[in-house]
Amino acid sequence: MHSLQRLWIGILLVGCDKTAEPIADCASTVEGCDASGEETGQTTADSADNEVDDSGDDPGPSTDSSEPEDSGRADDSGTSPDTGETPVEPPVNLLGNPGFEDGDEPWSIWGGAQRAAGHALSGEWSLEATEVNGAEQRVEGLLPNTTYRLSGWAKVEGDEPILLGVKDHGGDEVRVPFTDNEYTEGSLTFTTGFAYTSATIYAYKHGGGGAGYADDLVLTYESPATHTLVWSDEFDGMGPVDSSKWTFEEGFVRNEEIQWYQPENAFQEDGMLVIEGQTEDRPNPTYVAGSTDWRTRRETITHTSASITTRDVFEWQYGHLVVRAKVTNLTGTWPAIWTLGTECEWPSNGEVDVMENYGGNILANFAWGTDVRWTPEWDSSHWSVDAFGPGWSDDFHLWEMEWNESRMIIRLDGTVLNDVWLDGTINGSAACEGENPFRQPHYLLLNLALGGAGGSVDDLSFPTRYLVDYVRLYQ
Numbered sequence: 486m487h488s489l490q491r492l493w494i495g496i497l498l499v500g501c502d503k504t505a506e507p508i509a510d511c512a513s514t515v516e517g518c519d520a521s522g523e524e525t526g527q528t529t530a531d532s533a534d535n536e537v538d539d540s541g542d543d544p545g546p547s548t549d550s551s552e553p554e555d556s557g558r559a560d561d562s563g564t565s566p567d568t569g570e571t572p573v574e575p576p577v578n579l580l581g582n583p584g585f586e587d588g589d590e591p592w593s594i595w596g597g598a599q600r601a602a603g604h605a606l607s608g609e610w611s612l613e614a615t616e617v618n619g620a621e622q623r624v625e626g627l628l629p630n631t632t633y634r635l636s637g638w639a640k641v642e643g644d645e646p647i648l649l650g651v652k653d654h655g656g657d658e659v660r661v662p663f664t665d666n667e668y669t670e671g672s673l674t675f676t677t678g679f680a681y682t683s684a685t686i687y688a689y690k691h692g693g694g695g696a697g698y699a700d701d702l703v704l705t706y707e708s709p710a711t712h713t714l715v716w717s718d719e720f721d722g723m724g725p726v727d728s729s730k731w732t733f734e735e736g737f738v739r740n741e742e743i744q745w746y747q748p749e750n751a752f753q754e755d756g757m758l759v760i761e762g763q764t765e766d767r768p769n770p771t772y773v774a775g776s777t778d779w780r781t782r783r784e785t786i787t788h789t790s791a792s793i794t795t796r797d798v799f800e801w802q803y804g805h806l807v808v809r810a811k812v813t814n815l816t817g818t819w820p821a822i823w824t825l826g827t828e829c830e831w832p833s834n835g836e837v838d839v840m841e842n843y844g845g846n847i848l849a850n851f852a853w854g855t856d857v858r859w860t861p862e863w864d865s866s867h868w869s870v871d872a873f874g875p876g877w878s879d880d881f882h883l884w885e886m887e888w889n890e891s892r893m894i895i896r897l898d899g900t901v902l903n904d905v906w907l908d909g910t911i912n913g914s915a916a917c918e919g920e921n922p923f924r925q926p927h928y929l930l931l932n933l934a935l936g937g938a939g940g941s942v943d944d945l946s947f948p949t950r951y952l953v954d955y956v957r958l959y960q
Contacts, residue, residue, distance in 0.1 A: 593621050819938055892907060
């Protein structure tokens, strides 16, 4: 985390898809693909448990008055009286009006798209999309970090596909194209983000050359996400942090910041990690008269804080980091969530700023080495805290870093702040030339810096706190 100014912003895109009839109430299974989408709907319920005699004959009343007449319902054991097997409930369709039979709602049908008769797969109606138009439905009440399946039927009259997809679910948009002139079924799966309980489902046609039709869309629960929690700290204790999980930076460390880092300023309280900035007035034990080094020329320590790291106790390569934290956005403070690679000198070891907060902005950055020593190549984005709305700094928020061998993505409350493709993050000649610092293990740092890029502390009230609820790593 180095004090350079960085600029540009990451954005998320989205898409459309669906299938079949509503089924029962709500908590089922799904099958499928990959997607993302927009507008909201409610679950439709529909079930019929009655069984019919295979012979088709009326068996008539029972002649044995001691035996109750068979009602055709399962007994108290939950098994079928005919087969002895537990009936399988059909999956619940989480989409409202999946076949467009009941008017527009809860779909938003826009841009010239419309409900059409005469082209339905079932019933009387389907969606007709022509050019740069379609329909979308926002589905609420989903489970976070959960996989769902979206499926549906569609056809086109020309060569331009119609798309079924999903977006705004805390992950990449996913969609499936349909190019046949007869109805075919397609499906995809998607996983909601750790901060997401909704998704936008859509059917969309982005080119002309004939209409496209979609019908009988289905959204169902498939399974919990396949992420496995491999390391975490919930900070549920009291007092010092767990030394088996964390190490500490100590002293004056970087960027000519004014704080002296010490372990005492990081502790657990009320289920949180507290990193506290304080005022101090004591001699600098590393002071050297006449030194030109900013660390040793300071005679006194005026402020203290803490920087805790997993260096030498835990490192990882690829996975999904989730941190729930609260930042104050106060002038003079510079809290951060970040990682560094374990091999090579900075910046050729690779730096990921999952979160920095200073100058009224939230930053999300990647840095790697160039041809000039200690001069990084930055891929940076700045987001104004004011743009998040009033009271944002009063709440806890989720920061995520998704990392695989191809790409790194930084999200805040499910929204992409920045991402980078790792094919382009190659070190220059200054150090570890030609190596990719994001294809090696990294370790985590959580710290509260004072001064430096955070600005003057003259008007800052002390003590000041940076709070972290938990840190979790999934793979």
